[in-house]
Amino acid sequence: MIHNGSAEVTPPVPTAAQAFAAGPSVHTEAAADPLPPSAPLRLRIPEIDVDAPLTGLGLGADGALEVPPAADRNLAGWWRDGTRPGAKGTAIVAGHVDNAQGPAVFYALGSLKKGHRIEVDRQDGRTAVFTIDAVEVYAKEHFPDGKVYGEADRAEIRVITCGGGFSRGSGGYQGNVVAFGHLIGVR
Template identity: 45%
Template sequence: MASGPSAPADQAAPPTGPKHRLGVMVMCAAAFLVILMNPAEDEKTIESPRPPQAAPAGASAGAPTPAVEKREEPARKHLPRSRPVRLLIPKISVDAPFTDLAVLPSGQLEAPPPDDTNLVGWHAKGPSPGEIGTSIIAGHVDTKTSAAVFVGLSALEKGDVFHVKRADGRKASFVIDHVETFEKDRFPNDRVYGDTGQAQVRLITCAGDYDRQAKDYTENLVVFAHLI
């Protein structure tokens, strides 16, 4: 599936204004990745409410809040925007090039070409790996012909490390926080795609049973990781 023309990611400024909440359904068998740019209209989208702001310890209703000494927060690790060129996951022997995935007018995000089993895609209009925000990397678990690049993704565990080589010559390294599997009709969009002040990555593929009638898997596997 060919990508439409777009500006090079290294030259494109990050999106401004309110960020969309992405809802993704990865349909590996059909080589099809869907992003709902307005998930509020999707009945399957689960929106998590923001937690209430806790009052300072010892404060009572209506009482003035005591002055708190301001402390400078340590600088958070992140890199400038740069297009990813190669994904390296040593534990499962992944060494794969990237392709840009663009959102089509239908709201669908084109998937990596199904005829190349060693290829991953990234949401090119979102944060790049290493940039502040949540970067999305998707790959097939299999295709109609054979196993694909993310067939071993379920073997990853907390503490494992993977790397992204970037067009600026830097290698961004990420440590895995956790790996979870979600039913596609109960996908937690806020948890996976919510805004973050850190440089984070989500690796996404299909999982669960294969539904022959729907010609798709029943679940998505998501790897949560952050830049180190």
């Protein structure tokens, strides 16, 4: 939750229409063939004005994915020991929703819709282009690890940030917003 003067601002939350189970799907685009692995350098999501450099993230001592340094609001991270975006499998990208200075890189992630694009510039000079299949929000205690982190038979991506309500006394954000996508092309 962001403080903006005297008003509190809450990041957008995906609507039920953007979930997997909701109504007809707009993501009818066929999956592109996976690319060879190559480190990601930059991520863009034009619909929410994201254009961010990527840093590698590992796992913390508790086994959870590390988060990018909070001081750089426009920095996102990718799980460096996992699938590279564009390669076969499930690539994981994470970033902050906000920090003490205001909205951060994935503040508007919850406003994405099926069919929006995610673009990832890679070290090999290619740009992997993904379409969003769904955007869902999960409470921390009911986070579906298998659904979010599980392997895929095609090139997929998950973009994750905090969300799902905020409680000062209970550790901040109570859940996570996750955008699910699959590779549809390469530039």
